[in-house]
């Protein structure tokens with residue numbers, strides 16, 4: 419029983435990291451109408467920024483995290499401006515291939531700069547583990563859960579209530595109509611990439627803290643998992659990305675612990691396929707119910 | 711002069727949809743643009759509002775060349791469009807749709823909101839409802855209310871009566887008259903030529919991407935060519 423609870427907590431913690439990444443995926447999909455397969459690599463860039471600033475330059479961790487967020491936001495916005503914006507009216511397939519190209523580009527760049535060896539990620543979350551009734555819960559998990567919960571609540575409020583959040587929903591639903599309201603679609607897409615990249619930077623810190631090591635390809639696995647989580651929850655849906663991410667983390671962790679470490683990813687995908695068979699739009703995906 | 715469209719040509723890829731259209735709208739007028747399906751009416755409106763770009767020709771709005779101005783920048787300058795098929799945000803609430811209409815205003819003014827609700831009491835009752843659940847007529851009212859939130863100087867309406875029951879069509883035209891009476895200049899696109907000509911100070915007939923007739927609403931309504939082609943005899 420204790421074991422189950424500990425596994426649930428670590429699953430929740432992992433899942434909330436996936437949820438943060440999935441949020442970026444799903445927002446970009448909903449608003450820019452594209453799958454940004456380079457999203458996972460933003461995590462890797464953020465993690466290397468932390469390594470550079472904290473491990474190599476000896477800056478305090480808080481500064482390192484801020485540097486990582488700034489770096490990821492700038493990178494995300496530049497990638498959008500340079501690689502995706504010129505393709506705004508192109509075929510979805512062309513955009514998809516470009517995104518894959520950007521992903522390889524970032525990986526190769528990291529390979530050139532940092533080499534192929536794994537770098538150890540600095541210990542920047544130094545909250546002690548706590549014990550509740552015989553259960554030991556690691557400090558970094560508590561921090562992960564607390565921070566991601568705050569971010570998810572804040573994001574939900576931002577999307578629901580703020581002027582920019584509403585503009586994002588308007589652009590996501592009907593670009594031309596949004597433009598006719600005086601909303602700049604380009605600016606809204608830029609903001610979306612900036613937010614998504616900032617979330618990826620934060621997620622990257624937690625992810626790398628959990629795994630300890632990073633290399634040029636570190637971003638691809640959480641990237642793919644987060645994409646799966648976004649589809650699982652219903653791509654384009656913000657609560658869907660949160661739910662999808664959390665469920666994915668929990669299922670993955672429980673499968674690892676109670677079934678098989680090797681099969682855990684296969685089990686995750688099997689669950690996804692079953693969900694999509696029952697509900698093709700994902701758990702919280704909206705049906706397109708346009709009235710004619 | 712409010713709006714001057716000068717010899718615009720608009721293409722969809724290879725398709726030459728608008729072949730040298732020129733017309734003007736003066737301050738305080740109601741101008742109607744009538745024409746059959748596929749004549750190019752919506753294309754003309756979208757080109758004015760900046761959603762499409764003409765290959766050649768110029769568009770001048772309140773003395774400024776707006777031929778290459780991005781659509782979102784025109785709202786602030788006093789141009790609003792109620793697009794064909796309403797295009798309200800179906801997943802947002804009625805109130806949020808009106809908020810979006812006021813996006814360029816510094817604050818969403820409660821007075822403006824109340825003004826829309828006064829004109830369309832049905833929208834007030836459905837304020838918190840998701841717009842996708844509204845009836846067709848209510849959606850049209852919302853689209854018009856949303857456009858009014860930006861205080862346009864020129865309001866362009868693309869087939870506001872499309873798909874509505876006769877009684878609702880009456881109501882929509884009453885509201886257009888009200889908007890006009892309160893000082894908004896109107897550019898109206900319609901297939902319902904009878905109604906569009908009756909309300910218009912001046913009107914243009916668009917056929918296959920060209921303007922073939924123009925004149926006062928009354929003159930056109932009386933002309934044999936228009937009677938035959940658009941007024942059912």
Ligand SMILES: Nc1ncnc2c1ncn2[C@@H]1O[C@H](COP(=O)(O)OP(=O)(O)OP(=O)(O)O)[C@@H](O)[C@H]1O
Nearest residue numbers: 722725727745746747748749750751752753754901
């Ligand atoms: N996105 C598009 N791609 C290609 N051709 C288009 C596109 N939109 C319109 N057209 C063509 O341009 C011409 C003008 O279309 P437009 O929609 O402006 O006509 P309309 O007068 O508004 O018609 P309706 O009364 O049916 O709304 C038509 O021949 C149409 O087929």
Ligand SMILES: [Mg+2]
Nearest residue numbers: 751752753794
């Ligand atoms: Mg049309």
